[in-house]
Amino acid sequence: MAVFTDTDELHRVMTDLWTAIKNEKEMAAQLLSSRLIVTFHYREPDGRLTVDCSDGKEMVITVGDCNKKPVVEMFMKSSVAHDFWLGKVNVPLALIQGKIVSKGPVNKALALLPAIKPAYGLYPAVIEKNGLKVSIT
Amino acid sequence: MNPFVFHTPTRVYFGENSASSCGDFLRELGATKVLMVADAFLEKSGALAPLIDSIKESTGLAPILFTDVPSDSDVDCVNKATVIARTSGCNALVAVGGGSVLDTAKVINICLTFGGEVLDYQGLNIIERKLLPLIAVPTTAGTGAEVSFVAMVKDHGESKKLMFGSRFLAPDVAILDPLMIVSLPAKLTAATGIDAVTHDIECYVASGTYSVFTDSLCLESLRLLFEFLPQATIDGDNLEARGATLVASCMAGVAFTNSGVGITHALAHAVGAKYATHHGMTNAVFLPHGMRFNFESVYPRYARIARFLDLAAEASNSINGNTISSSDDRALAHLLLNKVEALLRQLKLPLNLRELGVPELTDENLAELVDLAGADPAIMFNPREASSEDLTQLLKRAY
Numbered sequence A: 001m002a003v004f005t006d007t008d009e010l011h012r013v014m015t016d017l018w019t020a021i022k023n024e025k026e027m028a029a030q031l032l033s034s035r036l037i038v039t040f041h042y043r044e045p046d047g048r049l050t051v052d053c054s055d056g057k058e059m060v061i062t063v064g065d066c067n068k069k070p071v072v073e074m075f076m077k078s079s080v081a082h083d084f085w086l087g088k089v090n091v092p093l094a095l096i097q098g099k100i101v102s103k104g105p106v107n108k109a110l111a112l113l114p115a116i117k118p119a120y121g122l123y124p125a126v127i128e129k130n131g132l133k134v135s136i137t
Numbered sequence B: 001m002n003p004f005v006f007h008t009p010t011r012v013y014f015g016e017n018s019a020s021s022c023g024d025f026l027r028e029l030g031a032t033k034v035l036m037v038a039d040a041f042l043e044k045s046g047a048l049a050p051l052i053d054s055i056k057e058s059t060g061l062a063p064i065l066f067t068d069v070p071s072d073s074d075v076d077c078v079n080k081a082t083v084i085a086r087t088s089g090c091n092a093l094v095a096v097g098g099g100s101v102l103d104t105a106k107v108i109n110i111c112l113t114f115g116g117e118v119l120d121y122q123g124l125n126i127i128e129r130k131l132l133p134l135i136a137v138p139t140t141a142g143t144g145a146e147v148s149f150v151a152m153v154k155d156h157g158e159s160k161k162l163m164f165g166s167r168f169l170a171p172d173v174a175i176l177d178p179l180m181i182v183s184l185p186a187k188l189t190a191a192t193g194i195d196a197v198t199h200d201i202e203c204y205v206a207s208g209t210y211s212v213f214t215d216s217l218c219l220e221s222l223r224l225l226f227e228f229l230p231q232a233t234i235d236g237d238n239l240e241a242r243g244a245t246l247v248a249s250c251m252a253g254v255a256f257t258n259s260g261v262g263i264t265h266a267l268a269h270a271v272g273a274k275y276a277t278h279h280g281m282t283n284a285v286f287l288p289h290g291m292r293f294n295f296e297s298v299y300p301r302y303a304r305i306a307r308f309l310d311l312a313a314e315a316s317n318s319i320n321g322n323t324i325s326s327s328d329d330r331a332l333a334h335l336l337l338n339k340v341e342a343l344l345r346q347l348k349l350p351l352n353l354r355e356l357g358v359p360e361l362t363d364e365n366l367a368e369l370v371d372l373a374g375a376d377p378a379i380m381f382n383p384r385e386a387s388s389e390d391l392t393q394l395l396k397r398a399y
Helices: A007-023 A025-034 A078-085 A091-096 A106-110 A113-121 A123-129 B018-028 B040-045 B049-059 B075-088 B099-114 B186-204 B212-234 B239-259 B263-275 B279-308 B311-318 B329-346 B363-374 B377-381 B388-398
Strands: A037-043 A047-052 A060-063 A072-077 A101-103 B011-014 B034-038 B064-066 B092-097 B134-138 B150-155 B160-165 B173-176
Touching (some): A007 A025, A007 A037, A007 A047, A007 A078, A025 A113, A072 A078, A072 A106, A078 A091, A091 B377, A106 B160, A106 B377, A113 A123, B011 B239, B018 B049, B018 B092, B018 B134, B018 B173, B034 B049, B034 B075, B034 B099, B064 B075, B075 B099, B092 B099, B099 B134, B099 B150, B099 B160, B134 B239, B173 B239, B186 B239, B186 B263, B186 B329, B212 B239, B212 B329, B263 B279, B263 B363, B263 B377, B263 B388, B279 B311, B279 B329, B279 B388, B311 B329, B363 B388
Parallel strands (some): A037 A072, B011 B173, B034 B064, B034 B092, B092 B134, B134 B173
Antiparallel strands (some): A037 A047, A047 A060
């Protein structure tokens, strides 16, 4: 069974999660210091979310089409994204298995992994708020 | 058992004079016009002759030779070679050289196959279909580039390395001909060989990505390297030793490209990027430090290597019959560490960054190196997480 019933639900959950990340001062500061623009491309269901940290001051989150040119693009199934935010994805293994595709300077994106780890703790509340009927254990 | 994936798409062909079979493989792969990417030194030395003759025989045409590959190959070199290959109508590549030449050929192959700009393909798993045929003939025994799924070239304009990773980057054929590496100087034999040792050890303990397939490759590769690398270094004409190191390096290449490396490589990449130090020699400096850093997390795995290499028996012989229990993982793991350090001394490799010619590390330089190492993809495969402070301490110790 799919984690997200449709694109709208996927976009809602990811927007809520990134908004929560944006509101976490320490995490947001580390992401903003990267000055990256990252676009996440999801499939099954399809979806897209762009996180723009380029001005170093404010994280701008855009769902769907976005005319900003990303520095890094990540492609994955929506279920992989869900598992990632639950802290259940071995990222090196997922990259080797081809479950995650990374376009652009991959080192810049990977360098942010330690910074976003605290977001794993935010995700269950986002899931609950959006009423997803999935196991989060 | 952990979930894993294991690919080995490259056909490996080993033997003395095997380079002269290059044309047969090209014919089989449907090549009609070949771009040969090679080290300029090899052209001057005449080492390319058997390959060129073999290609002429199979395609009826001499390959287009491109030897303008710098030791730290870059995007300009890739673009230049791609234009030559495209205008000449090449539909296959042969790469002859060390890691830089082989990596360059892989990236040329991407551009020649798909067109567009090099930067369009930077990343991991972007390339999702087969490239034009590529045959790799390594002339060093260490990088594993003849079988690996990754390639790195420098973007000098931006002062950074670009990484390309996809299983479709692996060459179709790797020809391992010991005669192609006999002229490799002792120092480079040792340094490139240690790169392979580092691949084996880091891959064997990689974070949740190793498998029984990679384990078996790493273990046998290490056995060959501990036995034959000193011989190949001392006596470059020893074809048995040369062949063994070539095969061991290739095995390590198959292993690490499936499971990753670790903190030693991350630090070596950082120092190499900033100070242009030799990759193998830089690995030699960091390997004992990396192993010590990971020791508590993985000593049972180090002990498995020590058991396979029978290091306890070797040690009991050298310490007057005092035996080490085969169940004492810590003691066995220490034996492996000692064995690695003894090999580094035997090969007369630099033991610290100062010996490598790295200038005194200022706080500013340290911070830069820590940032580079911390963002290096290799570090995510390391079995123990490394903080900025950990990386700083490792760099200081290695100095």
